Amino acid sequence: MRRTLPTVLIVVVGLLLLADFVIINPSLAAVAGVLIEYLVLLSAAAAVAGGLSLVARHAGDLLHRRGERSSSLLVLVGIALILVAGFYPGSRGADDGAVRWLVGALLAPLVAALFALLFIFLLMAARRGLALRMRETTVMLAAASLVVVLLLPLGGVLGSWLATAGSWVLAVPIGSVFRGLLMGVAIATAITAARLLLAVDGASDD
């Protein structure tokens, strides 16, 4: 098994952070605190790296007349609009009125409009799933139908009965399925993370 600097770093840093989680020790906590600060800073740097990479790619496409140039231009205009509003002299960054206006007028409604379409697309996907005549799809859609009935916004006696039944269905059958699912996923996550941190089978080799 080849051991490289990144592999050694993953093992040492990962185990240090885990040790800090289970052992109360001021020296260990101080080291873990520094490592966590590095992780926070590196995550921010990763965002900047992503941004730079996107700008380089689309600027390259524009300069070399590759691909859809209008699309590249729109990406660059979007980035420039926010950065100008957030970095002009005297700007308060994300809390600046100009940034908030851009987010409210463009960014937020674009995302919300896309998500709102998902209701229609989900129904279309359900129809197509049924057309495939898969038994799993039928059971899944039957369960979805039952939940939709229980969530119907009705008042009166019928509404109260549906709400009570809905609370039971959520707490017992669905809650138990999700408990099993979360536990299964937690076991899988723990095994994968442990293999990575212990460099088993070259999982973290360069």
Next chain:
Amino acid sequence: MIERLAGRVGSWHRLAPFGLLALLSLAVVLPPTAPTVELANPDRSSAAAFGAALTALPNDARVLVGFDPDFGTYPEISYATRAALDALLRANASLAFVSYSPEGRALATAELDRLRRGGVSADRLLDLGYRSGAEAALVGSVASIVPSSATGRLADGARAAGGGIDAFALTLVVGGNDLDPRVWIEQVGTRLPKQRILAIAPTFLRPELEPYLHSGQLSALLGTLRDGVAYAAESGASAAGTSSDSPPSALAMLIGMLVGLGVLLESSGGRLLGVVRGIGWGDRR
């Protein structure tokens, strides 16, 4: 003949989304008339538990608001969130906002601005800003969440109480797609087991959060639109301003859900019965 008929049906299917939008639009602008249509959940247990957790706070309590909803789901929970913030402010609590996702940060700045414009005094609001790194940032916040640059009564008080998340009497997590309350439970709840975590989350996260509510890792949860509306109605929400400060039209929700139900049941016919029989005979397709 059959092909022509199929073509006609196909074009009707293409028009169906517009028919749905037209129906929903009509329901949105119509005044609510049918008393049997009620968006607030008649089962008030979740709303009551959430309200009780807020009213149990001591006077002048410091509350940390982990604000990480997203643009795609915030409209669903904004009504309940504003009602909860209003209730906390009425109980004389001070609110410190922190975000671990970009969209959460954008929405937090808008909510803080709305509260300031609404006349909430500056010393009862604290903007702790954005932290990159999700889990790492949350773990780092356990020991230190108040930046050295933060000033004012609330920042000083939190700093004097240790400067970490446990310097706050309560944590209210407003979750969404990018960072849901489960991450708070896994990273903060395990390190600060005595810290009470309340959550407001969009409906689709409700099944995932149910086990944590049942195990007591979440103190209280407003996890569906109906629970949120029920809570807001009981707490006497006063967040007036734009029409977006009111809950979605109950009639439009009912129509949309009935249409959805129709589509889900359509063409399934007696297939479910066949599936049940199939399960009984084993897993052969």
Next chain:
Amino acid sequence: MTSFFAPGPAGVIGTTLAALVTIAVWSYLAGERRLFAAAQHLLAGLATGYFVLISVREVLVPRLAEPLLANPGAHLVLWPALIGVVALASARWLPRQVAAVPIALLIAGTAAFALGGALAGTLLPQLAASLLPGASTAGGMLNAVISLLITVLVLLAFLHGARGGRLSDGAAGVGRWLLVGGLGGWLGFLLMSRLALLVERLRFLLVDWLGIGR
């Protein structure tokens, strides 16, 4: 989401622009692909710009640049962070081995927090909640037994496909169907979430923007 705007002309223009981009995205339903694609590219640019803006202004500047500029000698632990940040931000132009070091740190952190969180935050508490339900009434006990049975069967479904006895294979099969049903239930909740957003967006267009039924 009109709370982004203060009252005034800027708010009116912002609301109008928000309505127009909403219609541009929804034009996809009418088969208009170009407007939809344009909206997607603008969204990608705006989201990236915002992510970069807050990462620089709210993290890198106050937590790295300002302390180092104010007193370079007092923050010795930040110098390695600066090197890592520069290496990661310029990873596109550096040799792979150099950028691999900060990426390894990020992987280590992600794995360690995922492992700790999954075990201590989910697995153990949920195991305890399943086995020690704390119900006092007969109905509560019955619910607890049903819950435990479903949870065990769903957990067994994760073994589906692995060699086992006839009983465990059968139980895993039932668990798989329960899992499918549970995910179907989740689909019902998801539909309600998405419908709530669709209704809110329609209200934004009709009431907030056009003023109908206000």
